[in-house]
Structure formats: C-alpha cells, structure tokens
Amino acid sequence: DIQMTQSPSSVSASVGDRVTITCRASQGFGRWLAWYQQKPGKVPKLLISAASNLQSGVPSRFSGSASGTDFTLTISSLQPEDFATYYCQQASSFPLTFGGGTKVEIK
Amino acid sequence: EVQLVQSGGEVKKPGESLKISCKGSGYSFTTYWIGWVRQMPGKGLEWMGIIYPGDSDTKYSPSFQGQVTISADKSISTAYLQWSSLKASDTAMYYCARRLSSGGSWSFDYWGQGTLVTVSS
Numbered sequence: 001d002i003q004m005t006q007s008p009s010s011v012s013a014s015v016g017d018r019v020t021i022t023c024r025a026s027q028g029f030g031r032w033l034a035w036y037q038q039k040p041g042k043v044p045k046l047l048i049s050a051a052s053n054l055q056s057g058v059p060s061r062f063s064g065s066a067s068g069t070d071f072t073l074t075i076s077s078l079q080p081e082d083f084a085t086y087y088c089q090q091a092s093s094f095p096l097t098f099g100g101g102t103k104v105e106i107k
Numbered sequence: 108e109v110q111l112v113q114s115g116g117e118v119k120k121p122g123e124s125l126k127i128s129c130k131g132s133g134y135s136f137t138t139y140w141i142g143w144v145r146q147m148p149g150k151g152l153e154w155m156g157i158i159y160p161g162d163s164d165t166k167y168s169p170s171f172q173g174q175v176t177i178s179a180d181k182s183i184s185t186a187y188l189q190w191s192s193l194k195a196s197d198t199a200m201y202y203c204a205r206r207l208s209s210g211g212s213w214s215f216d217y218w219g220q221g222t223l224v225t226v227s228s
Binding site for chain 1: 142144151152153154157166167168169170202204207210211212213214215216218219220221
C-alpha cells in the first residue's frame with residue numbers, strides 16, 4: 001500500500017497569510033494526487049486533482065504542485081472561508097489512501 | 108445536476124445487520140465508479156472500497172475486505188454498503204462519492220451528504 005504522510009497536522013495562520021501543506025508518499029506513483037477541503041460538519045470537497053488541476057469553481061488562490069513523491073497544496077492568501085481541514089489522497093492505485101489531514105486554524 | 112443522496116442515520120446494536128444506500132441522479136449512474144469512505148468521530152478519511160455499477164466490478168481496501176459488502180442496483184441507480192454484524196467500532200459517518208470523470212485519477216468529485224451510523228448497546 002502507498003502511505004501518505006501529511007504535514008503539518010495543524011497550522012495556525014492569519015487572514016492573508018500564505019499557507020503550505022505537504023504530503024509525502026511512501027513510493028512514487030506519478031501525479032494522481034488529489035486535495036480535499038472539509039469544513040466542520042460538512043462533506044469533503046475536491047479542490048485539486050492530478051496534483052495541480054484546479055477544479056471548476058475553486059478560487060485561484062489554491063494551487064498544487066508535485067516533485068517526485070512530495071506534493072504540496074498552497075493557499076496564497078488565506079481567506080476566512082478557508083479555515084478547514086485539508087486532506088490529500090493518493091488516486092493512482094488500490095487501495096486508495098488519504099493523508100491524515102491538516103487543520104488550518106485561525107491565529 | 109449531479110446528486111448523491113444517502114439514506115438516513117441509523118442507530119443499531121452490536122451484532123445487528125445494516126444496509127445503507129446512496130442514490131445517484133443527474134448523470135449516467137452505470138458509467139461512473141462509486142466509492143465509500145469512512146470517517147470515524149473526530150478522525151480522518153478512510154477509503155473502504157469502490158464499485159462500478161455497470162457490471163458490479165468491486166474493489167475493497169484490505170482494511171475493510173470481509174468486514175463490509177458493497178453492491179449496486181443499476182435499475183434504481185443505487186449503491187449500497189452493508190454489514191452482517193455491526194461492532195461498536197463501526198460507529199462513524201459513511202460517505203459515498205463518485206469517481207472523477209476525467210483522466211485516470213481515482214479521486215472523487217461528487218459526494219453524498221453522509222450517513223451517520225451509531226452502534227451502541
């Protein structure tokens with residue numbers, strides 16, 4: 001199985017800050033990596049597929065990148081509605097696996 | 108509009124059986140994989156398995172193989188997740204989700220609203 005190690009597990013940031021979240025895979029699998037946002041009590045929302053493809057309707061302040069087995073989600077300027085938990089997901093092969101999540105909290 | 112509508116919350120006792128559902132609408136149900144994801148209270152997301160309603164081809168996570176059964180009835184555009192003998196540790200929110208249509212990614216673009224399963228004596 002491909003393990004996804006997500007870091008940090010939580011981050012405190014202010015509105016306007018740049019926030020970076022990383023997922024490291026236990027082995028390479030190309031670019032089939034997805035990022036989701038989940039707000040408390042809500043359903044996960046797909047933000048990015050294939051490492052860097054922004055889903056329709058997702059603000060351009062969200063971006064994703066890949067380098068080998070390291071994947072990064074960047075929020076360029078944090079907005080109040082971005083406070084949530086973010087998950088990466090290996091979307092290449094079975095069993096599909098999620099990272100442990102990163103909670104973005106208000107500083 | 109694509110929608111996945113899940114059945115309502117359940118309260119069950121240990122040892123009981125349960126089948127929850129996920130009804131798709133607004134798209135061709137038989138041509139998109141439907142996955143199931145567990146989220147235990149206060150915890151992260153766990154992929155359980157996935158089914159292709161067109162031919163019922165099913166893949167399970169090793170963590171859930173033998174513990175649950177995933178099925179689908181394409182005549183009514185509904186996927187199911189079932190347990191034959193629930194445990195307290197099955198208490199969680201369960202989501203169904205549709206596989207993203209484009210490319211080779213096994214990510215999920217539409218999600219059901221979730222079904223909360225509570226198992227308690």
